[in-house]
Amino acid sequence: MALTSVSELQTLIHEHITRTPRLPEIEHIPVAQSIGRVLAEDMVSALNIPATDISAMDGYALPSDAAAGSCWQIVGESAAGKPFAGDLPKDGCIRIMTGAVVPPGSTCVVLQENTKTEGNAIILTQDVAVGANIRYGGEEVATGDTVLTAGRILRPADVMLLAAIGIGQVPVYRKIKVAVLSTGDELNEPGTPATDNGQVYDSNRHTLMARLAAMPVEVLDLGQAADDLESVLHTLNEASCMADVVITSGGVSVGDYDYMREAVNRLGAIHHYKVAIKPGKPFVFGQMLKTWYFGLPGNPVSGYVGFDLFLKAALWQLCGAQDIPQPFRLQAVLSQQVKKSPGRMDIQRAVLTQTADGTWEASPAGEQDSHRVWGVSRANGYIILPAEAGNLPAGATVTVQPFTEAFL
Ligand code: AMP
Numbered sequence: 433m434a435l436t437s438v439s440e441l442q443t444l445i446h447e448h449i450t451r452t453p454r455l456p457e458i459e460h461i462p463v464a465q466s467i468g469r470v471l472a473e474d475m476v477s478a479l480n481i482p483a484t485d486i487s488a489m490d491g492y493a494l495p496s497d498a499a500a501g502s503c504w505q506i507v508g509e510s511a512a513g514k515p516f517a518g519d520l521p522k523d524g525c526i527r528i529m530t531g532a533v534v535p536p537g538s539t540c541v542v543l544q545e546n547t548k549t550e551g552n553a554i555i556l557t558q559d560v561a562v563g564a565n566i567r568y569g570g571e572e573v574a575t576g577d578t579v580l581t582a583g584r585i586l587r588p589a590d591v592m593l594l595a596a597i598g599i600g601q602v603p604v605y606r607k608i609k610v611a612v613l614s615t616g617d618e619l620n621e622p623g624t625p626a627t628d629n630g631q632v633y634d635s636n637r638h639t640l641m642a643r644l645a646a647m648p649v650e651v652l653d654l655g656q657a658a659d660d661l662e663s664v665l666h667t668l669n670e671a672s673c674m675a676d677v678v679i680t681s682g683g684v685s686v687g688d689y690d691y692m693r694e695a696v697n698r699l700g701a702i703h704h705y706k707v708a709i710k711p712g713k714p715f716v717f718g719q720m721l722k723t724w725y726f727g728l729p730g731n732p733v734s735g736y737v738g739f740d741l742f743l744k745a746a747l748w749q750l751c752g753a754q755d756i757p758q759p760f761r762l763q764a765v766l767s768q769q770v771k772k773s774p775g776r777m778d779i780q781r782a783v784l785t786q787t788a789d790g791t792w793e794a795s796p797a798g799e800q801d802s803h804r805v806w807g808v809s810r811a812n813g814y815i816i817l818p819a820e821a822g823n824l825p826a827g828a829t830v831t832v833q834p835f836t837e838a839f840l
């Protein structure tokens with residue numbers, strides 16, 4: 433049987449979740465804490481931005497355009513938050529500060545730097561045109577504009593926008609509950625002494641928890657399960673009562689002690705098992721009653737890549753996001769040859785550098801086996817080689833996906 437392609441599996445997961453629409457509940461949180469949360473309601477502005485016509489600069493408000501050399505009496509002042517009370521006479525001007533209301537009767541603001549003062553009057557040193565340095569009421573946002581729609585993953589600029597329209601508490605979806613479990617008799621917990629029975633430190637669970645912490649997710653740490661069907665069943669059963677999503681690592685291959693698929697099948701159903709990707713061919717997707725299940729392979733790099741290619745989008749969808757962020761990809765030139773056999777999409781860990789002429793270069797970050805955790809840390813992106821590709825020479829153009837966190 434042909435393996436599922438990467439895009440087929442992405443679609444399959446997306447469609448399964450779409451067929452079970454279940455949005456998290458809504459809560460209200462302070463706008464400054466809303467970055468990375470998913471907006472739960474459309475946001476409609478109840479005001480204009482700017483609220484009224486205001487000055488863009490410090491200077492003088494004039495009733496008409498004016499030529500260099502013309503002289504204007506100063507008849508009052510408009511400061512930010514303290515408007516000039518009254519109308520501007522035809523032959524006068526108003527001292528005005530940035531952000532101050534442009535008084536009725538004004539048509540332009542001349543910059544302070546383009547004037548000389550003489551007693552209580554100014555003389556223009558440059559011409560000024562109608563409209564100069566005025567920000568018109570409602571020119572950016574008008575009352576009734578829907579500035580953001582539900583499902584938006586909020587960004588720093590959205591905080592600026594929401595606060596600017598006067599929103600103090602933002603309606604967002606509650607964090608979804610994601611349980612994380614490692615399986616394997618060989619696992620040792622970081623922070624405890626090393627043993628000499630072929631133990632490995634459980635890096636997968638901690639990596640997953642760390643990556644989930646950057647999402648609107650409440651992490652439930654289920655610790656480690658032994659390679660034993662009964663204990664896996666017990667833990668998964670409890671997890672499915674508590675969590676919206678369960679993510680496990682290990683135990684999804686065909687080894688004698690790989691019990692995860694059997695356990696999930698007993699508690700629910702498996703929708704998918706193997707995908708044409710390297711690293712990480714086994715990627716289990718299923719559900720146990722209302723809880724979604726994702727089973728990552730134990731090899732750390734396979735799980736890391738699987739998270740990026742399949743889990744991130746699925747989790748955002750479950751968090752209520754409407755426009756699931758697309759991975760940032762660009763073209764780069766290989767600085768050395770890469771080895772690949774056709775059949776599976778290959779996600780190689782790479783160092784990406786931009787050359788003086790703006791071209792991006794990619795070189796694999798060492799050997800590409802799926803236990804090479806240091807290589808992922810040295811890398812700052814992936815080289816994405818399509819399933820059908822074979823060996824590629826130095827100089828070939830490839831698609832790369834930078835790790836955005838490596839490019840601050
Ligand atoms: P498995 O998928 O259970 O067959 O495991 C594949 C490989 O990944 C084995 O070498 C395991 O020791 C290793 N492995 C499994 N789970 C973890 C984990 N949580 N952290 C680090 N390595 C792991």
Ligand code: MG
Pocket residue numbers: 615616617659682683689730
């Ligand atoms: Mg195992």
